[in-house]
Amino acid sequence: MKKRKMKRCFALWAALCCITVLFSGQAAAEEEGKVISLQQEAEAQLQKELGAFEITANQRELAKNNEAGYSVLDAGRGNPNWINTQARYAYTRFSDFSTRECELDMSEGSMAGHARQEGIGKRFDAAMDPENETDAFLISAVDYCVNTLGLDKDALLKELADAVIGDYYPSPSRCLPCIETILNAYLQSTLYHGADLAGETMVFPTEGGSAAMVYIFEALSHNRLLNPGDQIAIATPIFTPYMQIPSVKNYGLVSVDVSSSEEENWDIAETELAKLEDPSVKAFFLVNPSNPASHALSEKTLERLQRVAEKNPDLIILTDDVYGTFVEDFRTVYSALPYNTILVYSFSKLYGVTGWRVGLIAMNRNNVCDRLLSELPEEDKAFLQDEYSIVTAEPENMLFLDRVVADSRSIGLYHTSGLSTPSQVFMAMMSLTHLVSAEDDPYIRLANETVRARYTALMNALELPVDDSAENAQYYTLVDVLGVAANRYGADFAGWLKESRTEIDFLNDLAGKKGVVLMYGPGFSAPDGTVRISLANLNAEDYTEIAGRLFELLDDYYAEYESAAMPAEAA
Ligand SMILES: *Cc1c(COP(=O)(O)O)cnc(C)c1O
Numbered sequence: 001m002k003k004r005k006m007k008r009c010f011a012l013w014a015a016l017c018c019i020t021v022l023f024s025g026q027a028a029a030e031e032e033g034k035v036i037s038l039q040q041e042a043e044a045q046l047q048k049e050l051g052a053f054e055i056t057a058n059q060r061e062l063a064k065n066n067e068a069g070y071s072v073l074d075a076g077r078g079n080p081n082w083i084n085t086q087a088r089y090a091y092t093r094f095s096d097f098s099t100r101e102c103e104l105d106m107s108e109g110s111m112a113g114h115a116r117q118e119g120i121g122k123r124f125d126a127a128m129d130p131e132n133e134t135d136a137f138l139i140s141a142v143d144y145c146v147n148t149l150g151l152d153k154d155a156l157l158k159e160l161a162d163a164v165i166g167d168y169y170p171s172p173s174r175c176l177p178c179i180e181t182i183l184n185a186y187l188q189s190t191l192y193h194g195a196d197l198a199g200e201t202m203v204f205p206t207e208g209g210s211a212a213m214v215y216i217f218e219a220l221s222h223n224r225l226l227n228p229g230d231q232i233a234i235a236t237p238i239f240t241p242y243m244q245i246p247s248v249k250n251y252g253l254v255s256v257d258v259s260s261s262e263e264e265n266w267d268i269a270e271t272e273l274a275k276l277e278d279p280s281v282k283a284f285f286l287v288n289p290s291n292p293a294s295h296a297l298s299e300k301t302l303e304r305l306q307r308v309a310e311k312n313p314d315l316i317i318l319t320d321d322v323y324g325t326f327v328e329d330f331r332t333v334y335s336a337l338p339y340n341t342i343l344v345y346s347f348s349k350l351y352g353v354t355g356w357r358v359g360l361i362a363m364n365r366n367n368v369c370d371r372l373l374s375e376l377p378e379e380d381k382a383f384l385q386d387e388y389s390i391v392t393a394e395p396e397n398m399l400f401l402d403r404v405v406a407d408s409r410s411i412g413l414y415h416t417s418g419l420s421t422p423s424q425v426f427m428a429m430m431s432l433t434h435l436v437s438a439e440d441d442p443y444i445r446l447a448n449e450t451v452r453a454r455y456t457a458l459m460n461a462l463e464l465p466v467d468d469s470a471e472n473a474q475y476y477t478l479v480d481v482l483g484v485a486a487n488r489y490g491a492d493f494a495g496w497l498k499e500s501r502t503e504i505d506f507l508n509d510l511a512g513k514k515g516v517v518l519m520y521g522p523g524f525s526a527p528d529g530t531v532r533i534s535l536a537n538l539n540a541e542d543y544t545e546i547a548g549r550l551f552e553l554l555d556d557y558y559a560e561y562e563s564a565a566m567p568a569e570a571a
């Protein structure tokens with residue numbers, strides 16, 4: 001126990017030292033006065049974050065033995081409690097078909113050869129049974145690829161068969177070609193809101209959105225597009241681990257906070273957005289729809305962002321759209337600013353595939369990063385020429401996204417880079433479940449209805465207004481606990497509660513007394529007094545129950561408040 005604490009102290013100390021060094025470029029930014037200094041906030045933030053993880057782990061322990069003896073309700077996690085079955089059945093079925101294809105080449109004991117392209121389309125048709133649901137889906141998926149996407153049937157099936165078997169290194173390492181076409185069609189259908197960008201977008205599948213972010217920051221920094229002391233703007237509140245990439249990961253960058261608030265319906269106000277016009281802000285990093293607030297940027301904000309980029313044309317925008325499909329008619333920043341934006345998407349949440357580690361990076365062929373590379377000072381160009389010369393004869397022509405791929409394996413192991421090919425096939429299968437019914441995808445509709453029902457149950461039970469605005473993804477919600485207390489017992493009680501219990505006390509009591517685990521809002525740089533409730537991992541009636549237990553705890557507090565007030569009144 002003591003040892004653990006020491007370790008934690010050391011981690012905190014080391015992290016704070018890091019931050020102090022990293023933020024030494026802050027003074028200049030402050031002098032300019034155009035951006036908000038975040039140094040102290042970042043330090044406090046870091047303490048809060050270390051705290052947030054510790055608190056949640058602690059609460060899970062407390063909840064197990066809660067005083068009321070209730071079953072534990074843990075709405076802390078974003079991991080969904082649903083999965084997609086269609087893509088999984090299709091993947092297994094296609095894998096089976098492909099193994100048999102290999103046996104046609106050569107078969108002895110458990111040893112087989114490689115799949116052959118010649119005639120594979122005909123053999124596929126013969127093997128699939130249209131009466132079988134999974135086979136029928138595979139037939140329509142292949143039809144879609146051939147008739148709508150214009151792919152050659154035999155080439156497609158050979159690529160998918162090799163990939164699902166996994167008997168070759170990924171080649172090209174960035175993305176297999178037919179799979180790239182499919183992924184582009186998926187992104188266009190789900191995220192671009194009518195903009196036709198599939199044909200001009202390059203995709204790099206990665207081990208989830210997390211790896212995508214790490215790879216991008218690594219490559220931006222290595223290629224000197226982001227340099228120590230550069231300012232990068234972060235849309236807050238934001239997914240906690242992401243706060244740590246630019247600062248703690250040693251890139252020596254200075255953060256600028258571009259915040260949204262409940263008053264703005266979690267959209268970014270014009271004044272906040274204006275911070276991005278400053279050319280010393282090199283990059284803007286956002287999660288859209290956001291986590292924890294779970295709201296998408298409005299159309300108006302996207303238009304304003306376009307104008308901001310006209311004033312700061314070198315701005316690199318990095319957007320994480322993992323929750324995009326939870327907003328109807330969602331429109332990604334990439335579709336509004338394809339030149340400036342690097343898009344990250346992950347299949348993790350919608351399809352219940354967090355353990356698969358599947359996400360991607362998408363970038364336009366015509367993009368700001370490649371232009372900035374061409375405009376680097378000669379000495380930087382010479383450095384990079386040297387760096388990439390071990391993997392290409394023309395390093396100066398190597399695209400930024402291909403550098404991201406190379407850097408993901410420290411350049412030297414570029415020839416074995418790229419996402420595992422079976423994972424690429426699985427991504428294609430998920431995409432195709434959507435594409436074959438793109439107009440009205442029943443699975444996406446169901447996922448949206450599922451979180452909406454939970455969100456509505458929670459808000460109704462908490463006696464809070466339901467926010468049904470188009471931008472609300474309803475995957476998480478931030479609840480202002482003091483606001484709930486004030487609604488129920490008045491402002492005086494809420495004031496007393498604020499003085500007599502910290503947020504951590506409240507969360508600990510909720511876990512230890514009532515068996516409910518929620519997350520600490522300020523850990524995401526959300527306002528004080530808020531908790532994040534995930535709508536992804538429990539059933540609708542559980543959210544009603546959570547509200548009931550939260551009220552029970554408030555009732556306990558209220559009894560305490562009244563008995564504390566009593567003697568004073570009597571005297
Ligand atoms: C859950 C989540 C992801 C998914 O990350 P993976 O590494 O793909 O599992 C990405 N971004 C945000 C903001 C998330 O909350």
